[in-house]
Amino acid sequence: MISILFCCLLTFSAQAAEREQPKLGYNMTALPKPVSAPDFTLKDMDGKKYSLKDYRGKVILLNFWATWCPPCRRELPSMQRVHQNFKGKDFAVIAINQMEEVDHVFAFTGELEVDPKFTILFDKDSAVSLAYGVQGLPTTFLIDKKGKVRFRAIGGREFDHPEVEKQILQLIQE
Amino acid sequence: MKTKTIISRLLQIICLCLLNTQIQAAEVTIHKNNESGLLTWTSKDDGFSIELIQLIPDFVRAVYAKYGLPPDEVERIAGYCVFGTIIQNTSQQQLSYRVSDWRYVDKNGKTYPVKTKAQWLEEWQKVGVTFLWTLLPESGDFGIGDWQQGFTTIQLGRSEKFDLIYTWTLDGKKHQGKIENMSCAPAEISASPTKQ
Numbered sequence: 001m002i003s004i005l006f007c008c009l010l011t012f013s014a015q016a017a018e019r020e021q022p023k024l025g026y027n028m029t030a031l032p033k034p035v036s037a038p039d040f041t042l043k044d045m046d047g048k049k050y051s052l053k054d055y056r057g058k059v060i061l062l063n064f065w066a067t068w069c070p071p072c073r074r075e076l077p078s079m080q081r082v083h084q085n086f087k088g089k090d091f092a093v094i095a096i097n098q099m100e101e102v103d104h105v106f107a108f109t110g111e112l113e114v115d116p117k118f119t120i121l122f123d124k125d126s127a128v129s130l131a132y133g134v135q136g137l138p139t140t141f142l143i144d145k146k147g148k149v150r151f152r153a154i155g156g157r158e159f160d161h162p163e164v165e166k167q168i169l170q171l172i173q174e
Numbered sequence: 175m176k177t178k179t180i181i182s183r184l185l186q187i188i189c190l191c192l193l194n195t196q197i198q199a200a201e202v203t204i205h206k207n208n209e210s211g212l213l214t215w216t217s218k219d220d221g222f223s224i225e226l227i228q229l230i231p232d233f234v235r236a237v238y239a240k241y242g243l244p245p246d247e248v249e250r251i252a253g254y255c256v257f258g259t260i261i262q263n264t265s266q267q268q269l270s271y272r273v274s275d276w277r278y279v280d281k282n283g284k285t286y287p288v289k290t291k292a293q294w295l296e297e298w299q300k301v302g303v304t305f306l307w308t309l310l311p312e313s314g315d316f317g318i319g320d321w322q323q324g325f326t327t328i329q330l331g332r333s334e335k336f337d338l339i340y341t342w343t344l345d346g347k348k349h350q351g352k353i354e355n356m357s358c359a360p361a362e363i364s365a366s367p368t369k370q
Contacts, residue, residue: 022260022262022321025319025320025321026319027317027318027319028317029317029318029319029320066307068237068308069307069323070323071321071323098306098307099241099305099306099307125304126306126307129306135311135312135313135314135322136307136310136311136314136322136323136324137307152317153317153319153320154314154316154317154320154321154322155262155319155320155321155322155323156321157319
């Protein structure tokens, strides 16, 4: 079974590598009417609990992702870069993993070229993603200091692109 | 007189339908993977692009077995023609789509609805499966630059050809595209398709 799985993954990876993947975009769509971001309490890899309400007063880039999702993997480095670029400002990146085991995600992040320093939380039953109306992965929200969802992106993005950073800065300066 | 009125009404209805659904002359390209021999169809329409990648049953089995689906359910979805699907809003406006409006037509001209993610999840919930992901979301409202990917499932024999008819709405107008003569992935891939 393991050899079949390995063979399949190799085949698919080869095909995916050969085909050009869609470029990561840099637009986040402004919501016509900002809505309150549903609160949540989730654990990180060490079992430490985090609640969204604890971040009030900060702009949050809230990302829903999984390791099996190719665009999620591709946009992770840009999340680390934007996290670094806004260090010391009223800004935080939170990546909420969907339905995967801590050990698996730990092993995955260990293989990345740059270790993610932002917060990774675990939504074991996808209850938080459902509360946010997430239909597919990745989906990302930009939440303002008052806890309102202001921008949304479906599909992979380059979050350190000047256009996205301008949107983040605009919310930080409000 | 009565016949004239009926014909006039029919013409009015046809005209209205044509106005409401703009049928696209899509630019479709087919790519064959040199190593696996698997095919990918890419269609670029007005403001919308769709890419469908053949997936072999063993790949589908591996994905769903990993996420804990019961063996019967793994076999059931692996028995469908499964395509990795990438859809993209390439316009500068809001775009929406609903998989429940999509259809496929077999070689005998019979039309079938494409099974939606919601339909799969409903069936899975009945057997205790809570896994929500990997299938193409059944609907979406895309902003500029938004795109999505996931599996699309077609229930036809593995050797049957079919046409896929898909729709999207852009600026209030419903559009329709078509990819002709599609086919499922083979049951398994040969070691070296280029040497066949």
